[in-house]
Amino acid sequence: MTDPSKDQAPEAALKIDRVSHFYGKRKALDDVSFEVRPASFTVLLGLNGAGKSTLFSLITRLFGVRSGAISIFGFDVARTPGEALRRLGVVFQARTLDLDLSIEQNLAYHAALHGIGAATAKARAADVLAKVDMLDRLKDKARALSGGQMRRVEIARALLHRPRMLLLDEPTVGLDVKARADILAHVRNLVATEGVGVLWATHLIDEILPGDNVVVLHRGKLLDAGKVEEVCARAGAADMTAAFNSLTGEAATEAQ
Numbered sequence: 001m002t003d004p005s006k007d008q009a010p011e012a013a014l015k016i017d018r019v020s021h022f023y024g025k026r027k028a029l030d031d032v033s034f035e036v037r038p039a040s041f042t043v044l045l046g047l048n049g050a051g052k053s054t055l056f057s058l059i060t061r062l063f064g065v066r067s068g069a070i071s072i073f074g075f076d077v078a079r080t081p082g083e084a085l086r087r088l089g090v091v092f093q094a095r096t097l098d099l100d101l102s103i104e105q106n107l108a109y110h111a112a113l114h115g116i117g118a119a120t121a122k123a124r125a126a127d128v129l130a131k132v133d134m135l136d137r138l139k140d141k142a143r144a145l146s147g148g149q150m151r152r153v154e155i156a157r158a159l160l161h162r163p164r165m166l167l168l169d170e171p172t173v174g175l176d177v178k179a180r181a182d183i184l185a186h187v188r189n190l191v192a193t194e195g196v197g198v199l200w201a202t203h204l205i206d207e208i209l210p211g212d213n214v215v216v217l218h219r220g221k222l223l224d225a226g227k228v229e230e231v232c233a234r235a236g237a238a239d240m241t242a243a244f245n246s247l248t249g250e251a252a253t254e255a256q
């Protein structure tokens, strides 16, 4: 007898199903579909204007989904927003820590917004800060941190309510090479050790590693999605840079 559980792929952490979005007459997303699996690191790769931020705004319900559907672990963000967003953590492109508050206060404030009680919040803050190696800075003001350290605290904060899916919108913008590598390593570690599904938006091709999933978005259209190796093979390219150039007709961006 076959084991039915073997045939059932685990539910998608994030499912984007035929999503389009217009700003006035400008089509920012054109019939985009893809999935992020649990415990996978998926790179949303696109140049400026590809539609990455628009897609994030739809996933987080900043904008309503008017065409297509988005679900998180099977919960539609429009029909069951509470269930869907409870499972989602977000790190936005813009810095969002209150610089005059301590790290502890920043996290406590966020926990309160999620309805997490003070004692639980304290324990969880220690837990999530340890995951990004920032526990020793608990009492410091956010202002005292470097850009990379702030980003790590923002990632910790996004994990406070224990989401199973994490969105990061160009999280390494403005960081130096070491801070970028640190953030990437911490997030990849969350995928490996905690089974979190990650969607990592970037325009930097060298943030992709072999075995990652990649979604190539260009001017609102999804050009290809799959394992890096599959995308390269389909494009007849030796590496992801060549695959991106061939798919989009534009030059990919490497690290600064």
Ligand SMILES: Nc1ncnc2c1ncn2[C@@H]1O[C@H](COP(=O)(O)OP(=O)(O)OP(=O)(O)O)[C@@H](O)[C@H]1O
Pocket: 023, 026, 027, 028, 046, 047, 048, 049, 050, 051, 052, 053, 054, 055, 203
């Ligand atoms: N509020 C808005 N009003 C009108 N057009 C917008 C708005 N926001 C984005 N756009 C347009 O939608 C398209 C997609 O933009 P979006 O910001 O989603 O891309 P992106 O991939 O996130 O780019 P970036 O890396 O520059 O942030 C672009 O053509 C952009 O000019």
